[in-house]
Amino acid sequence: MIRNLALMLVFLGIVFGGIFGWKYHQAQKMAGARGGMAAVVSTQPVREESWQAKLPSVGTVTPTYGVVVSSEVAGIVRELGFDSGATVKAGDLLVQLDAEVDIAEAAALEAERKLAELTRDRLLRIVNENLGSRSDLDEAEAHLEAMRAQVAAKQATINKKSVRAPFDGKLGIRTFNRGHYLGAGEEIVELVALDPIYVDYTLPERYLAQIEVGQDVIVQVAARPGQEFKGTINAISPSIERATRSVPVRAEFANPEGLLRPGMFADVTTVLPARDAVVTLPERAITYNPYGDSVFVVEDGEGGQTVRRVQVRTGNVSDGRVEILSGLEPGMEVVTDGHNKLRNGQPVTVDNSSLPDENQAAGLVAPS
Incomplete structure (x- = not known):
């Protein structure tokens, strides 16, 4: 019985091993096929233009x-x-x-002020004729000033109403x-x-x-x-x-x-103020990563066109285009669509037949 169980296990190992080996072979074959297959991409050239960010x-x-x-x-x-x-x-x-009470109080205070003013004026004449006390005049003037202040305070209260x-x-x-x-x-x-x-x-x-x-x-x-x-x-x-x-x-x-x-x-x-000779390309061509931004540049070789990853330093963004501070030169052809499936050195086939006008694709407004 043990011998039969062992033979069965060996048989199952051979069967599953063959299946896994065949799957691995197929996967390697497909990977090789993909590696040699040219990816279809669309491109646009790097431009130098007058630009208003x-x-x-x-x-x-x-x-x-x-x-x-x-x-x-x-x-x-x-x-x-x-x-x-x-x-x-x-x-x-x-x-x-409602300011009726305040107006009445203001009238009473105004009457007292007039009386204080008359009293001050009368004492002033008496003092000038050397018939009265100077201290009485000073007291009358102080009372007049106090009445003026009370009238002004009451008028301010009325105004606030x-x-x-x-x-x-x-x-x-x-x-x-x-x-x-x-x-x-x-x-x-x-x-x-x-x-x-x-x-x-x-x-x-x-x-x-x-x-x-x-x-x-x-x-x-x-x-x-x-x-x-x-x-x-x-x-x-x-x-x-x-x-x-x-x-x-x-x-x-x-x-x-x-x-x-x-x-x-x-x-x-x-x-921002307009600037001349600014190197730009469509923003969608940029691959943003924590370790640095990059683009794929299309290059011509003996075996056809391939792509090369290039690190870039970006600046301002405006109307769908991004300023390139370093890494690219005007005239270079960069991949704008299809770069997510690319790897460095991969063959590509450029197909721009379905792209709209470049300015429309980039959302660019022509500078005035």
């Missing part, structure tokens, strides 16, 4: 002025001078609080009506200035030397698809954010129609 980023629309108007003093709302969403000018009345717009802008939504008791410091309405308006965003610190105040900026927002807003850099932060190693930037935009609103998410493009 753009730095993409995201930002937030911010008002030039924005406050929540509130009252410094408490009182009952007697008059409302605005509607929700209204546009106002600096000094326009927003809310009038007329809440006015501190600057030109657009109001938010009103949440109360006449008769509402407004506490000291209670919010009345939001007020923002919309023209001009800011967009705040950040750029990596490596671009700090390439940006300056007055540089052109283009913004797009989801609420206005396909519409571009053009502005300029208004300010650049003097310090770098430590957490992100980025520099805060503020751009200013004319906004006469109020299309940009505070809080909007914005796609921001900072336009």
